[in-house]
Amino acid sequence: MILMTLLVIGSLQIMAINYIRRMDDFESSRETHREDLEKMSSMAQFVSFGIADDPRPPLLGIFAVGLDQKMSSSYSVPGYNIFGGGNTESPIQYQQHSEMEGMEMEGSKYSNPIFSLFQPPDFVYVVNIVLSLLAILFAYDCICGEKEDQTLKLMLTNSVPRDVVLLGKWIGGTLSIVMPFILAFIVGVALLSTNSQLQFTDEAWKRIAMILFTSTLYVMVFFLVGMAVSTFTERATTSLIVSLFVWVFLVLVVPNIAPVIARQIKPITTPTQVSAEEESGNREMVDEYKTSLDKATRGENADTKGVQEKLRKEMKESMASMVKTKETEWFNRLENQTRLAMNISRLSPSANFIYAASNIAGTGVDEFFNFRQQVPQFKKDLQKLTEKDTKELFDKDPAKPFPPNMFIKIKTQNIPYLEITTLNFEKSVKAAAMDLGLLAAWLIALFMASFIGFLRYDVK
C-alpha cells in the first residue's frame, strides 16, 4: 500500500519535473530558432539553412508519455523545400510535395539512449504493471485462502447465498485496493496543482478525471483476474502462481508480440524505399522534361519560354501526383498494419488500458496520426508564405542563376510556428471508447467466470 502511494505520487512528480524540463527546452529551443531567423537577412541564407521549430510538449504527458518520445524533436524544413520554384531540376524536387520527406527531424529530445532501453515510469506504467500486480496479490487467495483457513465452510453454514458472498468479497476487495489508489492519485494530482509551472485547463481536468476512471476500471479488471483464478483453484499457492502467469501473459506477452505479428502478417516496405522510389521517379521526370524541352525548342525559336513554362508545369503536376499516389498507398498500408496490431493486442486488458489512457492524455496512437498529418502542414504554410515573394521572380525565368535571389528579403515576423491542433476532448474520448468498452467487457466476463466458478466451488 505504501509502495503504491509512493509510486503514484513519485512518478507523477518525476514526470512533472520532466515536463517542466521539456517545456524549458522547448522554449529555449524555439527562441534559438527565432533568433536564427532574425539573423537571416537574405534568401540565400534561408535556402542554405531552412527553418526549424519544435512542437509543444503535451501537458498530460505527465500521466502518459506514450508516443511523445518519438514525436518530440525539432522539425526543420530545408530552404530548397520551402522555395518551391527554386532549383527546378533538383533531384529531390519531389520532397516539396512529399509528406514523408522534405522535413528533417533532428533526433529525439530524449537524447540519452538509455531512454530507449527502458519504458518511462509514468503513471500509466505504474498502473499497468505495478497496480495490476498488486490487485492480483489482493485477490489471489480471497476464495481458496479462506477455504484453506476453513473459514469459508463456516461462513456458508450460515444461510448466506453464495452469490451474496462472492459479491461481498468482490465489492470489499475492490474497494480496499481502489480507495487507497484513488486517494494516492488525488494527493499526487493535488501536489501537481500546487506547482505554479503547471497550468491545467478545465479540459485537462476532465481528461485527468477520465484517466483516473480508466485506471480504476483496469485495476478492477485485474482484481477480478485474481479472484476468478482463485475460484478455480484449490490452494492459495497454486492460485498465486497461476495468476502470476496469467499476468505475465496478459500484461507482458500479448501486447508486445502483437505489433511484431502484425508486421509479419501485413508487411510494408520501408519509408526509405518509398522515398528512394520517389527520387528515381523524380530523376526520370526531370530527364523527360529536359529531352522534351530539347525537342520542342530545337526547331523554331518561336516560343521557347512558353513551351518551357508549360513543360515545367506538367512536370510539377505529374511529380505531385506520383508522390501523392505512392505515399497515400503507403500510409494506408501503414495504418492498416497499425490497426491490425492494435486489434490483436486488444486481447489483453493491459493493451486496452494503455491505448485508452494514452489517447485520453493526448499521446496515443490517434493523436500520433493526427500529429503526423499536421506536421507537413508547417512546410506547406511556409511554402505558401514565400510563394508570393518568390513566384514572380522564378516563374519569369526558371533557368535563372542562383546568386541574385539573396536580395529578396523574407519577412521573418510572418513565419508561422509549428503549432499542432491536438484532438479535442470529445475526439480523444471517442478514440478511447472502444478500449474503455473492452475493459468493461472484461469486467463483466471475469465476474461471470468467477461467479460460475464459485457456484461450482467445492467448499470442503
Add this chain to the structure above:
Amino acid sequence: MLGILIKKELLDNFYSLRFMISSVICVFIILMSVFVLRQDYITKNEAYQNTIVKGRELAAESENYMELMFMGIRAARPPSKFQFLYTGVEKNPDIRTNIRSMLSPTFQGDLNFNPVLSLFPVVDLMFVVSIVMSLLAFVYSYDAVCGEREKGTLKLLMSYSVPRDKIILAKWIGGYVSLLIPYFIGVTGCAILIVSSSALAYNGQDWIIFALTIFVSLLFIAVMYSLGLFVSVISKRSNTSISILLLIWVIFVLIIPNMSPFAAEWVSSEILKKDIPSVSQVRAEIQVKTGDQMEDLIITMLANFEKVLQRHLPGFTWRNFKFGGEEREEAEQKQQQQEQGPGRQAQKEMDNKQEGTSGAQSGGQAQKEGSGLSGDEKRQAEAAGVNASDITSIMGQLTEQDLRDIKTFGCRSFLDNKLKQLMDMSLDDAKKMAAQYGMKASDIDNMLDECEVQKSRYLARLNSEIQKQGAEGGDTSAAQTQTQQKAAPEQAQTDSGEQKRYSWDDLQKIVPNLTDQDKREVTRDFWGGFVETSQSNMRETSLLWEDRNNAVAQQIALTKNIARISPVSAFIFAVTDLADTGVEHDIYLREDYLGTYQDLLSKFLESQLGMPYDKMPGKFDPFGIIREPPKPKQAMKEFQKYDYTPMPLMERLQNVVIDMFVLFFFMVLFFMLAYVSFLRAQIID
C-alpha cells in the same frame, strides 16, 4: 550426501505445478518471439542493404560532383545481428541518414512507423531473462527454506546428521539447475533458429558473443535466485517471503532501471547544472557562427560578378538591376503609405535625412497620448512614456560597433539587448506595456523599421567598401561612380530613371559569352573563401558536436551508474553491449560509423576532383552551379563500398567488464547472506 540432497531438490521441483507451467511458458515465449523477431530482423536487414545499394545508385545518378556534395549519399543505420535476441536500443531507432562531405551526419527520425511498437517494450530473449526468469527465480526460491519449515520437513531433515552448509548448498544448486532447464531449452531453440536461417550467417565471433551472453544471463539468474533464497531463509512464513520478494522485484526490475535516465537528467541539470543542448540548437549555433561569413562571401562574389559584367554592360550595378519583384514591392509600399497616412511617410522621409528625429517624435507622441489618462494611470503612463523616449533615443546614437551588432544579430535581438541593458525590459515587454497604457505598439515597430533601414544602409556601405577594394586594380572611375551610388542609395533610386536598368534578358545574352578568364575572376575570391569557410565551419562544427557528445556521454555514464543499483540494469547493459544493441553501440554508430562513411566520401571527392580545392574553380562555373559535369556515374564505381564493421569483441568486453563485476558481486553477496543466515537460522520454533 550432497548428491542425494540435490537430487531431492530437483525431484521436488520437477513434480511441482510451477515447474511445468513455467517451463512451458518460458519455452513458448522464447521460441515464438525469437522466431517472429528473426523474420523481422531479416526483413530489416534486407531493407538496410537495399537502402545502401539504392543510395549508391542514386548518388551515381548525380549530374555532377557539386550535386553529390550537397545531396550526399543516402545511408541507414545498420541493424545488429543480435537484435532479434536482445533488441536493446534497436527497438525503433532513428535510421535514416544522409552522408554529406561537409555536414556532420546524424541519424534522423521520421514519423513513418507503426506507433504501436513504441508503446510497449519488445519481448525477446533479454526480456524473458530479465523479467520472466527473474520472477521465476523468486517463484522457485521463495519457499525453498521457509516452505519446508512450515511443512515441518526441514526439522525432520535436520534431525539426520546432515551439515547445514550442505543443505543450503544443495538447495541452491538444485533450485538453480531446475530453473535453468527451461532457459536452456529456450536457448537451444534459439541456436537452432539461428543455424536454420541462411540469411543470418553467424561467424566464430558471433558464436563467442552468443556464449558470452548466455554466461551473463546465467550470472544474472544466479543473482536473483540467491536473493530469493536469502529472503526465504530470513522470513518465517512463505507468504511473507513472496510478498517481500515481489516488492524487491518491482523495485529492481520495474522501477530503478526506468527511473534512472530521468534521475540522471534531473541530477545533471539541477545539481551539476549541465544541460545538453538539443541537436537543432547545436545546428542553430553553428549557423549563427558561420552564416555571416557565408553572406560576406556571397556579397564578395556578387561584387566580382558586377565588375565583370560592367565590361560588357556599361554602368551595370546590382542596385539598378531589375530583379522582377520591384514593381510589386513598390506597389506594396504605396499601399502601405496610403493605409498609414501621410504622417508616417513624412516621418520616414525625416528619418532618411536625420537619424534620431523619429525617436523624439514618437517619444513625444507617447507622452501626448498618455496625457489623456488620469491619476495613477497617468503617472504610470508617463513613466512608460519616458521609457518609450529612452527606447527611441537608442536609435539616435548608433556607433560603428552597434551597426556591426545589428548586422550580426538582427534588429530584433539588438534592440532587445539594448533595452535590457537600459531598463531591464525586453522588446515584447515594452510592446505589451505600451499597449497596456493605450499607446501605439506601432511606435516600437517603427523603431524596428528604422533599425532595418540602418542595417540595409550599413550593408550597402560595406558593399561599396568591398567594391572599392576589388576595383582598385581595375577601372577606378567606374568604381568611383559606383561607390557614390552605393553610399547614397536614396539618390541612386531617384536617379535610376536616367540610368539604364538592366534585366535578366540582358544578363542571359551576356553570360554564355563570358570567357573562362571572366568566370575565374568571378569565383576567385568566392571559391577560396568558400573552402576556407567550410573548413572552419567543419572545425567549429566538430568542436560543438564534440562538446555535445561529451555531455551526452557523461550523462549516459551517470545514468548507468545510477541504474546499476539494480542487478537487472547491470544485466541489461552487459548483455546489450555484448550483443551490439546497447548504449555503447549507439554511440559507436553515431560517431564511428557515420564518421568513417563521411571520411570515405570526402576522400573520394578529393581524389576525384584533384584536391586541393583551389584547383576547382577552373572546373566549375558559377552560373546554375557547375554545369560542366565530370559525370560521377562511372566514377562512383571507384567509390569504395563501405561495409559496416561491428565493434570488435575486445572493445565490447571492455565495455561490459564493470557490469559483469557488479553481477558477480551481487551473486556472491546474496549467496553469502543466504549461507550465513541459514547457518544461524533457528529451525525449531
